[in-house]
Amino acid sequence: MSGALPPSERPFTDDRYTTAELPDTPTRTFRIPARGWAESPQELLRLGDDIDEPVEYKRRIGRFLLWRAGPPIGRAIYLAIDAAELERHYRFDLDGRTGRGWGPDGQEHVRFRTWKESLLAEPTTQ
Secondary structure (H helix, E strand, O other), rough: OOOOHHHHHOOOOOOOOOOOHOOOOOOOEEEEEHHHHHOOOOHHHHOOOOHHOOOOEEEEOOOEEEEEOOOOEEEEEEEEOOOOOOOOOEEEEEEEEEEEEOOOOOOEOOOOHHHHHHHHHOOOOO
Protein backbone atom coordinates (compact mmCIF):
# COMPACT_ATOMS: atom_id res chain seq x y z
CA MET A 1 0.00 0.00 0.00
CA SER A 2 1.52 3.29 -1.05
CA GLY A 3 0.60 6.57 0.59
CA ALA A 4 1.14 10.14 -0.50
CA LEU A 5 4.58 11.59 0.02
CA PRO A 6 4.98 14.01 2.93
CA PRO A 7 4.70 17.60 1.63
CA SER A 8 8.42 18.32 2.06
CA GLU A 9 9.31 15.29 -0.10
CA ARG A 10 7.00 16.13 -2.99
CA PRO A 11 8.94 17.30 -6.04
CA PHE A 12 8.67 20.81 -7.42
CA THR A 13 6.89 20.93 -10.75
CA ASP A 14 8.38 22.63 -13.80
CA ASP A 15 4.89 23.59 -15.02
CA ARG A 16 3.87 27.26 -15.07
CA TYR A 17 0.55 28.56 -13.78
CA THR A 18 -1.38 31.77 -14.24
CA THR A 19 -3.16 33.29 -11.26
CA ALA A 20 -6.46 31.74 -12.36
CA GLU A 21 -4.85 28.29 -12.65
CA LEU A 22 -3.39 28.15 -9.12
CA PRO A 23 -5.37 25.57 -7.14
CA ASP A 24 -7.61 26.48 -4.21
CA THR A 25 -6.13 23.79 -1.96
CA PRO A 26 -2.69 22.20 -1.62
CA THR A 27 -1.61 19.76 -4.28
CA ARG A 28 -0.99 16.20 -3.07
CA THR A 29 1.64 14.98 -5.52
CA PHE A 30 3.88 17.98 -6.27
CA ARG A 31 4.79 21.48 -5.12
CA ILE A 32 4.49 24.71 -7.12
CA PRO A 33 7.57 26.94 -6.79
CA ALA A 34 7.35 30.73 -6.90
CA ARG A 35 9.08 30.68 -10.29
CA GLY A 36 6.21 28.49 -11.54
CA TRP A 37 3.69 31.31 -11.18
CA ALA A 38 3.61 33.36 -14.40
CA GLU A 39 2.71 36.61 -12.57
CA SER A 40 5.13 36.10 -9.67
CA PRO A 41 6.33 39.46 -8.28
CA GLN A 42 10.01 39.92 -7.48
CA GLU A 43 9.33 40.15 -3.74
CA LEU A 44 7.92 36.62 -3.84
CA LEU A 45 10.82 35.27 -5.89
CA ARG A 46 13.25 36.63 -3.26
CA LEU A 47 11.16 35.69 -0.20
CA GLY A 48 13.37 32.80 0.90
CA ASP A 49 16.74 34.38 0.18
CA ASP A 50 17.46 35.46 3.78
CA ILE A 51 16.76 32.00 5.16
CA ASP A 52 18.10 30.06 2.15
CA GLU A 53 14.80 28.25 1.55
CA PRO A 54 12.72 27.68 -1.57
CA VAL A 55 9.34 29.40 -1.90
CA GLU A 56 6.28 27.26 -2.57
CA TYR A 57 2.60 27.84 -3.15
CA LYS A 58 0.34 26.62 -0.35
CA ARG A 59 -3.31 27.52 -1.08
CA ARG A 60 -5.91 30.23 -1.57
CA ILE A 61 -7.30 31.93 1.51
CA GLY A 62 -10.24 34.01 0.37
CA ARG A 63 -8.89 36.50 -2.15
CA PHE A 64 -5.26 35.79 -1.24
CA LEU A 65 -2.65 33.38 -2.60
CA LEU A 66 -0.57 31.97 0.27
CA TRP A 67 3.12 31.22 -0.29
CA ARG A 68 5.78 29.96 2.15
CA ALA A 69 9.55 30.01 2.29
CA GLY A 70 10.86 27.49 4.80
CA PRO A 71 9.55 24.42 6.56
CA PRO A 72 6.09 24.05 8.14
CA ILE A 73 7.76 23.79 11.55
CA GLY A 74 10.65 26.10 12.35
CA ARG A 75 11.74 29.34 10.71
CA ALA A 76 9.43 30.25 7.83
CA ILE A 77 8.18 33.33 6.02
CA TYR A 78 4.67 33.49 4.60
CA LEU A 79 3.46 35.94 1.99
CA ALA A 80 -0.21 36.38 1.13
CA ILE A 81 -0.72 38.11 -2.21
CA ASP A 82 -4.05 39.57 -3.27
CA ALA A 83 -4.99 37.65 -6.44
CA ALA A 84 -6.77 40.70 -7.88
CA GLU A 85 -4.20 43.33 -6.84
CA LEU A 86 -0.78 41.65 -7.00
CA GLU A 87 1.03 44.63 -5.48
CA ARG A 88 -1.08 44.21 -2.30
CA HIS A 89 0.45 41.64 0.00
CA TYR A 90 0.95 40.76 3.66
CA ARG A 91 3.90 39.01 5.26
CA PHE A 92 4.04 36.84 8.36
CA ASP A 93 7.37 35.73 9.87
CA LEU A 94 7.11 32.54 11.88
CA ASP A 95 9.76 31.01 14.13
CA GLY A 96 8.44 27.88 15.78
CA ARG A 97 5.34 28.86 17.72
CA THR A 98 5.91 32.60 17.67
CA GLY A 99 5.52 35.04 14.81
CA ARG A 100 4.62 38.50 13.69
CA GLY A 101 2.88 40.06 10.74
CA TRP A 102 0.38 42.71 9.70
CA GLY A 103 -2.96 41.63 8.28
CA PRO A 104 -5.40 43.37 5.94
CA ASP A 105 -7.41 44.31 9.05
CA GLY A 106 -4.64 46.79 9.92
CA GLN A 107 -3.69 44.81 13.02
CA GLU A 108 -0.35 43.30 13.92
CA HIS A 109 -0.77 39.58 14.60
CA VAL A 110 1.51 37.39 16.71
CA ARG A 111 -0.47 34.21 16.05
CA PHE A 112 -0.40 32.68 12.59
CA ARG A 113 -3.99 31.56 12.97
CA THR A 114 -5.34 35.08 13.60
CA TRP A 115 -3.28 36.42 10.70
CA LYS A 116 -4.87 33.83 8.38
CA GLU A 117 -8.32 34.67 9.80
CA SER A 118 -7.74 38.34 8.90
CA LEU A 119 -6.96 37.26 5.32
CA LEU A 120 -10.12 35.18 5.13
CA ALA A 121 -12.25 38.03 6.54
CA GLU A 122 -11.20 40.38 3.73
CA PRO A 123 -14.08 40.72 1.22
CA THR A 124 -13.50 39.12 -2.16
CA THR A 125 -13.86 41.12 -5.34
CA GLN A 126 -16.16 40.07 -8.13
